[in-house]
Amino acid sequence: MKILAIDDQRIVLLYLKKCLVQLGYEVETTTNGHQGVSMLTSFKPDLVIVDINIPSVSGLLIIKYIRENYSVNVPILVLSGTNDEKVKQEAFNFGADGFLQKPVSLREISVRIKQLLKNPTCIKSHKTLPQEQYIQPNVVGIVIPCYNEEERLKLETFREFLHKNLGYHLCFVNDGSSDGTLDLLNSFKKEFEHSVIVLDQKTNVGKAEAVRLGALSLLENTDIEYIGFLDADLSTDFKDLKKLQDELKRSNNLICSGSRIERMGAQISRKGSRAIISRIVNRLIRLTVKMPFQDTQCGAKIMKRDVVNVAFKQPFYTKWLFDVEIFKRLSKEYGHKYVVKLISEVPLDKWTHMEGSKLSFRDSLSILGQIASIHLKYDVLPLGYITKNKSSIKSESVGERAANDLVEQIQ
Known part of the structure; x- marks a missing residue:
């Protein structure tokens, strides 16, 4: 199964991709919001992970674009350091399916992804990941x-x-x-x-x-x-x-x-x-x-x-x-x-x-x-x-x- 991750922090994408590939996902990443949008049609992800604070284009607009122009069904998981309740509510209003606030463990991310993808049997269990590894805000x-x-x-x-x-x-x-x-x-x-x-x-x-x-x-x-x-x-x-x-x-x-x-x-x-x-x-x-x-x-x-x-x-x-x-x-x-x-x-x-x-x-x-x-x-x-x-x-x-x-x- 394919996952597209869009985040302005390269170090976050590096660890996230390493973790998800280890579990059996095919993963593409980008730090550029516009490039992420263009990758939707070429990569055709089964799930999208997106940060809110992306310099090139807001993560909220990416969510809105996906729902209006790409797919109403592909799950969208927000991974962000913001604790602003208004931003979280807006993300869900635009069509996000989940919101994880950094710091968050790789295990929690993997569990949430599996839930959104209806627990695919081809993917390894999150228990194979190291314990207590947290992506920082x-x-x-x-x-x-x-x-x-x-x-x-x-x-x-x-x-x-x-x-x-x-x-x-x-x-x-x-x-x-x-x-x-x-x-x-x-x-x-x-x-x-x-x-x-x-x-x-x-x-x-x-x-x-x-x-x-x-x-x-x-x-x-x-x-x-x-x-x-x-x-x-x-x-x-x-x-x-x-x-x-x-x-x-x-x-x-x-x-x-x-x-x-x-x-x-x-x-x-x-x-x-x-x-x-x-x-x-x-x-x-x-x-x-x-x-x-x-x-x-x-x-x-x-x-x-x-x-x-x-x-x-x-x-x-x-x-x-x-x-x-x-x-x-x-x-x-x-x-x-x-x-x-x-x-x-x-x-x-x-x-x-x-x-x-x-x-x-x-x-x-x-x-x-x-x-x-x-x-x-x-x-x-x-x-x-x-x-x-x-x-x-x-x-x-x-x-x-x-x-x-x-x-x-x-x-």
Whole structure:
């Protein structure tokens, strides 16, 4: 039996097709609504799966077209991330036979398809599919900077997450590691060729630059809607990452940042000396840089792709305070008062200090000078990295970056 799937997210179609072919269906897919309509007569599907939010033409119009011009009998299953009840009602009014809201498991999709096709005996049971594999409502890219993480990299946790959550892209940036980190990452990439990227920096460039390069690499994938970053040791876990993502989706925020605020019910484990230094640093940042947040340095943040170019276009001045620089760049681009309202701190439920942190006590002391540097570069000097041009900006080449660095030194 034939199934036509129309969705603007290629990663969703990839997993959906793999699942349905495994069960015995013949499947064609497209990310273009107009092309999907033209495929109706050439492919002649027995069932159509369609998303609502398709840029070229609304999924609702595709449903209407099928009912008015192609067939009143072919089953139509809507697969969408929207929770708008009016949209759901309209889909059924136009002629949809079923509506599944993402996140939704592949098993549930397969069961619903079989019901709509009157349980064809030629199709395998959904029980042959892996358990708990969910297609997500948004495609999310996550940068994980790695420097000598061979002993701390929790690949089994990453593996379990990717198996269960279809629609995430992980970009591991090997930051000039001298141990076996790169070999581990390359081996892991072979397991997840469609959802794992490995960027190899031959020399150590620091966390700030590693995150920046990873974010720009993910930005090249037009499917990705949100881009964030996590520490390789997963001191912030994926459950809290999803909490940040959910907040970003239901709000007007540009960025959602994890906050390690100690409160009842939360499991926040921080070493005494590091906790004291962190409080001092955050206090100085609030006073000097006018960044009114409780925890600027938490290594878990997620943002809408629209602001990634502004945040990461140029190399950062500082090694450890690039989070603060992101705030200053957005402030210069959109206005301080506007950005303060659209960057949200989300309290984490769990954060665990992991031994082997790359931030030494000496580095912690140098942060004081970096705060002063940020204030000087962004608030005092008339010239800076940030452009006033609101148009789309392409990431610069290595040669352009070197030239800009040279100009900066001359200035």
